[in-house]
Amino acid sequence: MRAVITVIGTDRVGIIAGVSAILADANVNILDITQTTMQGLFTMIMLVDISKSNIDFEHLSSRLSAKGDELGLKIRVQHEDIFKSMHEI
Amino acid sequence: MINPYEIFETINMISHENLDIRTITLGISLRDCAHPDMDTLCTLIYDKITTVGGNLVRTGEAIEREYGIPIINKRISVTPIAMVAESSEGDFVKVARALDRAAKELGINFIGGYSALVHKGYTTGDTRLIESIPEALATTERVCASVNVATTKAGINMDAVAHMGRVIKKAAALSADRDSIACTKLVVFANAPEDNPFMAGAFHGIGEPESVINVGVSGPGVVYNALKKLGPDADFSEVAELIKKTAFKITRMGQLVATEASKRLGIPFGVVDLSLAPTPVVGDSVALILEAMGLERCGAHGTTAALALLNDAVKKGGVMASSHVGGLSGAFIPVSEDSGMVDAVRAGALSLEKLEAMTCVCSVGLDMIAVPGDTPDYTLSAIIADEAAIGVVNNKTTAVRIIPVCGKKAGDAVEFGGLLGGGVIMPVNKFSGQVFIERGGRIPAPIHSLRN
Numbered sequence: 001m002r003a004v005i006t007v008i009g010t011d012r013v014g015i016i017a018g019v020s021a022i023l024a025d026a027n028v029n030i031l032d033i034t035q036t037t038m039q040g041l042f043t044m045i046m047l048v049d050i051s052k053s054n055i056d057f058e059h060l061s062s063r064l065s066a067k068g069d070e071l072g073l074k075i076r077v078q079h080e081d082i083f084k085s086m087h088e089i
Numbered sequence: 090m091i092n093p094y095e096i097f098e099t100i101n102m103i104s105h106e107n108l109d110i111r112t113i114t115l116g117i118s119l120r121d122c123a124h125p126d127m128d129t130l131c132t133l134i135y136d137k138i139t140t141v142g143g144n145l146v147r148t149g150e151a152i153e154r155e156y157g158i159p160i161i162n163k164r165i166s167v168t169p170i171a172m173v174a175e176s177s178e179g180d181f182v183k184v185a186r187a188l189d190r191a192a193k194e195l196g197i198n199f200i201g202g203y204s205a206l207v208h209k210g211y212t213t214g215d216t217r218l219i220e221s222i223p224e225a226l227a228t229t230e231r232v233c234a235s236v237n238v239a240t241t242k243a244g245i246n247m248d249a250v251a252h253m254g255r256v257i258k259k260a261a262a263l264s265a266d267r268d269s270i271a272c273t274k275l276v277v278f279a280n281a282p283e284d285n286p287f288m289a290g291a292f293h294g295i296g297e298p299e300s301v302i303n304v305g306v307s308g309p310g311v312v313y314n315a316l317k318k319l320g321p322d323a324d325f326s327e328v329a330e331l332i333k334k335t336a337f338k339i340t341r342m343g344q345l346v347a348t349e350a351s352k353r354l355g356i357p358f359g360v361v362d363l364s365l366a367p368t369p370v371v372g373d374s375v376a377l378i379l380e381a382m383g384l385e386r387c388g389a390h391g392t393t394a395a396l397a398l399l400n401d402a403v404k405k406g407g408v409m410a411s412s413h414v415g416g417l418s419g420a421f422i423p424v425s426e427d428s429g430m431v432d433a434v435r436a437g438a439l440s441l442e443k444l445e446a447m448t449c450v451c452s453v454g455l456d457m458i459a460v461p462g463d464t465p466d467y468t469l470s471a472i473i474a475d476e477a478a479i480g481v482v483n484n485k486t487t488a489v490r491i492i493p494v495c496g497k498k499a500g501d502a503v504e505f506g507g508l509l510g511g512g513v514i515m516p517v518n519k520f521s522g523q524v525f526i527e528r529g530g531r532i533p534a535p536i537h538s539l540r541n
Contacts, residue, residue, distance in 0.1 A: 004091065006100060034093060045093050057155050076100065078157035080091065085345040086338045087095040 002031065002080045003050050003057075005064065009073030011042035018071060019046070022063050027054045042073075047080065099338075103158055107310035107373040108339065110346045111366045112162040113149050114286035116293035116301040116359065117141050119168040119202075127179030131187035134173070138165060138191040138200075141300055141356075146196045148353045152346055160346065161307075161368075161508075165192065166291035167202035175214025185225035185232045192231040199274075201291035203234040206281070208243040209531070219249075222256050226271035227263035233289035239279035239477040241484045244534040250477065251526050253277045254470030258493060261462065265495035272492040273457065273509050277473050279480030279487045284360050285416040290453075290488060301359035302351045303416060306343035306407075307366045309427075310373040311335055312399075316381040328382060329402045336363065336406030344411045362416030363407030364452060365399070367427035369510035375399075375420050376429025376439075387429055388439030396420060397450035417486055419452025424512060425505060426457050431512035441472075441515050449479050454487035459503045459514045462495040469493065471522035474532075482535050 005023075007015060016033075023030060023046075032047040053060060061077050068075030102108035122133040142165050149163040167173075167188070174184050185203055192200040203225055205215040222234045236253060239245035257277075261269035276290040283294020286303035293301070315335045319327065343361040351358035367375045376387035379395045400419045408414050422444065424430045433439035441458065448454040454476045460469075473489045480487030494503050497514050504511035 004096060006096060008097075008100075036093060038093075038097060043093065043097065045096055047091075061154060076157055079155045081345060082156040082158060082342070083091045083096050083099055085341045086099050087091065 001051050003048050003077050004080050004083060005046040005048055005075065005077045007044040007068070007073055007075050008041055009071070012071065015042070015044065015071060015073065018067050019064065019075065022067055023048060026060055026063070027052050028060065102308070102311045106314045107368070107370055108308045108342070109159040109161050110304060110343060111307040111364070112164050112286050112305045113145070113160055113346065113350050114164045114166055114291055114303045114305065115142050115145050115354075115356065116166045116284070116297055116303060118293055118297065118299050119173045123173055123176050125176055125178060127174070127177040127183050130174060130177045131183050134184065135187045135191045138167065138188070139194050142195050142197070144354060148350060152349050152353070156345070158342055158346065162199070163197050164286070164288060164291065165195070165197055165200045166286070166293045167200065168293050168295070169202060169204040169206060171205035171212070171214040171218035172295070174218070175212060181217050181221035182225045182228065185221070185229050188232050189229035197231070199231050199233050199288040201233040201235065201288050202293055203232050204236065204292040206237045207249045208237050208240045208246050210246065211249070219252060219256060222275060223259035223263050223271065226260050226274050233274045233291065235276040235278055235281065235290045235292060237278040237281040238473065239481050241280060241481050241538045242534055245279070245474065245477045245481055245532040247474065247526070247532055248529045250474050251467070251470045251529060253473055254466035254468070254526070257469050257491065258466045261493045261495050268503050268505060269462070269492050269494045270505055273490065273505055275490065277489045279477040280485060282416055282486055286362050287364065287366065287417060289490060297359070298357060300356045302347055302354065302356050303359040303362065304343045304347035304350070305362040305364055305366065305416065306339050307364070308339040309365045309367045309375050309378055311339060312365065313372065313374065313377045313381055316378060321383060325398065329398055332399060332402035333406035336403045337410045340407035340410035358413070360413045360415030361407070361411040363404055363411070363414055363418040364416070365403055365420040367421060367423065368508060369426055369428050371428050374427045374429030375422055376427055376433055380429065386436055386438035387433040388443050392443060393446050393450055396422070396447050400451045417452040421453055421456065422447055422451060423457035423490070425459060425503070425510040426508060427510070431510070434513050434515055441517060445475060445479070448476060448487055449483060452486065454480070455489045455491060457490055457492070457509065459492045459494050459512060460517050461498045461514055462493050463498070464493045464517050465521070465523070467521065467523040467526040468517055470526045472517070474526070478532070484537070
C-alpha cells in the first residue's frame, strides 16, 4: 500500500530529517519526494510505501502528526487512492 | 507522482471547505425477525442489528483515518417496521426502543426505518405503526420515522395525509419541552426511495438485499468556494461546467469510501447518493451557492432557476463518478440545517411559498421547517398535500419534515442542536384548507403514470 505524506507550514531546518527519521524507524520506504512553496507556505509531498511498515497506519499517522506539532507544521498521511480517485478517471 | 496541486486541492477541500462523506448507511433487512411475540421480536431485531452492524463504526473510523476524509455519520436503515412487526401482538413502541438501544450500542446517531408505506391504503400494521409514531419519537433519541403517503403510480392517499397532520401535532406536543424535536425525526414522503442513506427518511426497501452499504456525499462548501473564485462575469455555461466538475470530484470520494466500506464489511455496495447536503457550519450552505451565482439573498426571484441549474449540474457531474447512483440525489434545502437559509428567512427573503417552488426543482421537499406551534393539523396536512402533488405530478421524490414548535410563534428563535441546527419560526398561510383535507379518499394517479 502506498500513502502520500504532506507537510505544510513555515520552512525551517530539520523538516525532511525529522520526517525521514520517523519513516526509517517504521521501515517505510520513500518512493518520491517533492517540495515547493505554494502561496508563501513551504509544502512537501512524499510518496511512500507502507506495505512493510512495522507499525500500523494509526501509529504512523500520530507519530508524524506529533512531529508536525513539534516543528510547527501540519503533517498528514493519507492513502494515495483518495487523490487518485478524485483526480484520475 | 500525483500532481502536487491536485493533492493540495483535495487537502484544501477537506480542511477548509468542509468536504466530507456525510454518511455511510448500512441497510439491514429485518424481514426474518418477524415473530408473534413482541418481546421476542425486539430481541431478534436488537441481536440482528448489533451483529450485522457490529463493525460499522469501527470500519468507518478506520477509513477516515487512512484516507484522511471525515465521515460524519455512520447510520443504519432497516425494513419498514410496519411490515416487520405487523404479526406481533403488543405495543409497537417497544420496537422503537429496541432500535434505539441497538443504535446506542453501536455508537450511531440515527437509525431509520420506523416506517410505513401507505400510498394506497393501510394494513393493520401500518395503522398501529403510524399511531405509535408520536410516542416512539418522543421517548427515543435516535429512531427516525417516515411514512410514504403518495406515489406517481398510486396517487395521493389523502386519508394518510390528513392523519399525518394529526401525528405531527401529537409528536410536537409530546416533545414540547425540547422545541418539539420529535418532529425533526419524522418525514412524510411522496415517491420515497428505497435506498436513501440520508436521515430522517432512510429505510431499507423491500426490493433491497439482505444488507447493503449506501453512501451519501456532501460538499456545498466546495461548490461555493469554486463559484466564488469564478466571479460574476462567468456565464451560465461556465457556472454549470464548474459545478459539474466539482460534483464529480466530490462524488468520487463517495464512491471510494463506499467501495472500501463494502469490501471491509463484506456487505454489497448499493448506491452513492449524489447530494449536496448542507450543515449548520458557516460556509457549508446550499443557500450560499445560490447567492454566489448572483442573488442578493436566497429566496429572491431567480432562486428557483439557480437551484434548478445547481441540481442538474450536481447530477450530471456526479453520475459519471459513481457506478450506481440512487437515493435522493440532488441538492438539499433543509432550512434549519443550512445557516444561509436561516439568514435568508431572518432577512425576510425566503418564505414557505418560495421554498415550495424550490422543491419542484431539487431533491426532497420542505425540509426542517419550523412553524408556529398553533398551526392547525389540517394546515400541516394541506402543506403535505401540496408537496405530495409536486412529487406525484413531476415523478420525483418530495417530502415534508415540518416542526410546529409548541408555544412558539412566527419570528421566534428555535434550536434543535447538532446537525439539526436551529433558526427562526416561519409564518404559515392563515387561510384554512380544513374542508379540503377532511374530504378524505385518494387523489387519483396522474395520467402520465400510465406508462406501460
